[in-house]
Amino acid sequence: MPFPDNTNPYLSDPDVRLMLDFQGGDKASFEALMRKYYPRLLNFIYRFTGSAELAEDLTQEVFLKVYSASTAYRPKSKFQTWVYTIAKNISLNELRRHKKTPLSLDEPFLSEDGPVQRQLEDTQTPRADEQMLRDETSAAVRAAINSLPENQRVAVILRRYEQFSYEEIGQTMQMSVKAVKSLLSRGKENLKNKLTPAGTFE
Amino acid sequence: MRCDQAKKLIPVYLDGELGQEEARLVKGHIASCAACQKELHALERSWKMLGEWKNIDPAPGYVSRFWTKVSLERPWYETLGQEMGEALDRLRRRRLAPVYVMVCVLLMTSIFSLRNYWQMREAQELAASLDQEELEMAADVELAENFDIIQEMDFLEDLEVIEDLDSLET
Ligand SMILES: [Zn+2]
Numbered sequence A: 001m002p003f004p005d006n007t008n009p010y011l012s013d014p015d016v017r018l019m020l021d022f023q024g025g026d027k028a029s030f031e032a033l034m035r036k037y038y039p040r041l042l043n044f045i046y047r048f049t050g051s052a053e054l055a056e057d058l059t060q061e062v063f064l065k066v067y068s069a070s071t072a073y074r075p076k077s078k079f080q081t082w083v084y085t086i087a088k089n090i091s092l093n094e095l096r097r098h099k100k101t102p103l104s105l106d107e108p109f110l111s112e113d114g115p116v117q118r119q120l121e122d123t124q125t126p127r128a129d130e131q132m133l134r135d136e137t138s139a140a141v142r143a144a145i146n147s148l149p150e151n152q153r154v155a156v157i158l159r160r161y162e163q164f165s166y167e168e169i170g171q172t173m174q175m176s177v178k179a180v181k182s183l184l185s186r187g188k189e190n191l192k193n194k195l196t197p198a199g200t201f202e
Numbered sequence B: 001m002r003c004d005q006a007k008k009l010i011p012v013y014l015d016g017e018l019g020q021e022e023a024r025l026v027k028g029h030i031a032s033c034a035a036c037q038k039e040l041h042a043l044e045r046s047w048k049m050l051g052e053w054k055n056i057d058p059a060p061g062y063v064s065r066f067w068t069k070v071s072l073e074r075p076w077y078e079t080l081g082q083e084m085g086e087a088l089d090r091l092r093r094r095r096l097a098p099v100y101v102m103v104c105v106l107l108m109t110s111i112f113s114l115r116n117y118w119q120m121r122e123a124q125e126l127a128a129s130l131d132q133e134e135l136e137m138a139a140d141v142e143l144a145e146n147f148d149i150i151q152e153m154d155f156l157e158d159l160e161v162i163e164d165l166d167s168l169e170t
Helices: A014-023 A027-049 A052-072 A079-097 A115-123 A126-146 A150-160 A166-173 A177-195 B003-014 B020-031 B034-052 B062-073 B076-093 B097-136 B141-169
Strands: none
Touching: A014 A027, A014 A052, A014 A079, A027 A052, A027 A079, A027 A150, A027 B062, A052 A079, A052 B062, A079 A150, A079 A166, A126 A150, A126 A177, A126 B034, A150 A166, A150 A177, A150 B034, A166 A177, A177 B003, A177 B034, B003 B020, B003 B034, B020 B034, B076 B097
């Protein structure tokens, strides 16, 4: 770290301050960070791994890591960047561990005449019809995101669901903004091809 | 700008992350190319569709579940040590230390006084019982002498305690 502590630019990040307060023994600061980031990290990991159950365990693991890193913590990035990097690495390790025995995703992706449609056939109202379409879209989206290569998947999720800027994505994934542009360009193109195949979109 | 160049840039263009010059070129190309217009709309549409994958909520009690995990993963004496440290920190932060010292001094003084009082009473009772026994066992001089010695020793101890207390208070 080239900056001495008093000119460290990350000290202006309120979440870095909370982390330093926790380092000084304030448990409430840690809980404040948890309340702010736990739901977001849970959803990030959920979308990246495809399993809500696994996401809950891994999110706990992220905070155990933050907790045990706290004594030696020195701010070298925004807190958000740091904690998402931890979450990304923990999730990647878990996916690699399961490479031979693939993870079972939460629900089977629905096909065109899937269980939802059959279930709703006799009580079809415009509302139910709409809900069915939404469920199918959701399942298609999950399948499309799950089919992306790991790097594209991380970049897409951070951009679409976590509202990260390209710069923030670059910091979290340890790559240049130029690399992020190319990753997102390919990711979006792949998603477009899966979700709006030629012919279904006029 | 050619179509293949534009196609690569449109996804980033939609995020507003292109440089000014590139953005101008892409915009110009799209305005005059139906194929790239179609590409842009398809990208917009699929990106919007991703919103249909809704967020999940954390299982309730995730904070307390976390602290349980922490306490299970750490040996009890570390946790205890940390808690005592935290308690001391809180004391220090509230600047209550002088109050606590005062309470300690008062407590110790009253323990000494009480002990002193009970020892005096015991000695008095012993002296009283000795008087009675002297009447009953006047013949056994040796025993009476022993009692005298015990009696004296007790009073000496008391005197010492009182002296200690005096030196403490000054
Ligand atoms: Zn074109």
